Amino acid sequence: MKAVQFDAHGARDVIEYGEFPDPDPDRGEVLVDVKAGAVNHLDVWTRRGLPGVDLDMPHVPGSDAAGVVEAVGEGVDRFEPGDRVAVSAGVACGSCEFCRDGEESLCVSFHILGEHVRGVHSERAAVPAENLVPVPSGVDWEIAGSVSLVFQTAWRMLHTRADIEAGEKVLVLGASGGVGHAAVQIADHAGCEVFATASSEEKLAHAEDCGADHVVDYEANDFAEEVADITGKRGVDVVVDHVGAATYPDSLKSMAKGGRLVTCGATTGPNPDAGLNRIFWNQLSVIGSTMATPGEVDDVLELVWDGTFEPRVRETLPMSEAARAHEMIENREGFGKVVLKPDSEF
Template sequence: MKALRLHGDRDLRLEELPPPPPPGEGEVQLRIRAVSLNHIDVWGWRGMAFAQRTLPLVVGAEASGEVAAIGPGVTGWAVGERATPYGARTCGTCPACRGGRDNLCENVQGVAGFHIDGFAREVANVPARTLVKVPDAVPFEDAACSTVTFGTVEHMLFDNAKLQPGETVLIQAAGSGIGSVAIRVAKALGCTVIATAGDDEKCRKALELGADHAVNYSEKNFSSVARRVTGKRGVDVVFEHVGAATWAASLLSLRMGGRLVTCGSTSGVSAETNLMMIFQRQLHIFGSFGCRIGNVRDAVAKMAQGIRPVLDTVVPLERFAEGLERLESRRVFGKIVVTL
């Protein structure tokens, strides 16, 4: 089978590997149809693993496919059904896993494509308990954005920020995969959306997606816009994942008792914080990493209802590195998806 393996920093090779054995106890063999690119793929490509790993490593953290074979002890699945695999290799037995909080697994083995072999290959064996069924109405390219992308948005906005209909939300980096999905999800809920982006073209696209206001943060102070739009009250929720470059202004954009949820730090991991503002204004800050498998189920259900991820580019497996370079340069609006 074809597989894309990382051999070293920025050293990706498309190789012919032996196919996996028949699926074992509790496993399903998935024929991969599409892989979505994420910043975690860029980090791994650069050599930023944050944990011990063994190279070469099959890349790809987010994917979709169809069931090719079913292992012993697996029920509820049939050959040919469409599915998306949860990207973290969790234990399934710790209190967090048993309670449906998979992203807090106490014995996680790693993230696919980052610490352990990922999904940029034609066939992969995965634990059946980590698979989520995908309705036939959802294309493979969209379904490939359901775990790291759409699921992350679900976990941020609903598990953590508890976003409610009619609230005002500030969404950072509207051109990113999660930013563009967050706009669509928040608007479908009936929220007022203020989106930020780094150039006027991305702001225009954010407005086309449904954002009520768009701010070019390279030219304007988005916290001032947020206060003007809300009559000096401030927004209910800030959807933050940029990091140091936007952190202070994100906090300033919040109303009294407002909620900030963050899942990233692409512009830097350290930022000064005015602690007096935090406690005087009674702000709530939530850290959010990954998602629950339940969030993925919610994501594919919303896709089936018509709330789809924004696709920037679709390329074949042979052009995976080209997609990473495009993502690294931030010349994207939405997701880059690789098809097999």
């Protein structure tokens, strides 16, 4: 089979699309004929190299994919050949105290397909059965293969960790990206007043179409000042910030007293000034979040499958153009997800 792969960390030129050994499903695994899979910022960081993460090379990236079950390994009874499935990339041990309490995303040995182990941007992939969810007929492969990682992440951030309520004001930074555009829809669906930032009029228009009530061009305006003006200096109840060092100070400034900042990443750097004086004086909470539990995944994907949430796909490319997909993510081109399909599917 053919797969997206790299045999060393580095810039986009390390990415290749070529022959790779066909996978065989081990016990508890399912062999999936991959139809589509989205590229996430996680794939960019994995390709560049993450501290403390040692990969077997060559490495196949990819944490999102959907396709048809081709075969099942011993002990699998949840799926059978011909089933339509999508990947949910978080892998938990199932036996630690957090897993026993139903908090699998806090698992002491939690890891992610495509980040810590072989991913799914290939013509076929052997995936643990626990990491697959059924996909109803009629759902486009581009949608099925692009929603799981970002929608489950945004859902847990807002509903489980920040515990949003109807009527609250929610600011979503980077609303044109995968997590961002999911968070806008989830907050709007919950009855919140949604503020969104993006870097162009086109992206802001898409954010409004996803449910944002107020939009701010962060390249033309100071978003903290804009939020203060709109809210009469009150601020917002919740900030969704996966940008990191570049936005963190203004995220704190944007928050109302008692507000919550929830973060799932730090693409511009992980070590901003903590802002402790503002945190304790305004009694703010800074909350971490990553991925989701299986129950949370089921909850949010049900709303994707029935059309309540509408994932946006900015472009679909053949896997042989994976480097171009990474470039679009790195350069923040367009709105929504970039999807790859095996060249044989074009």
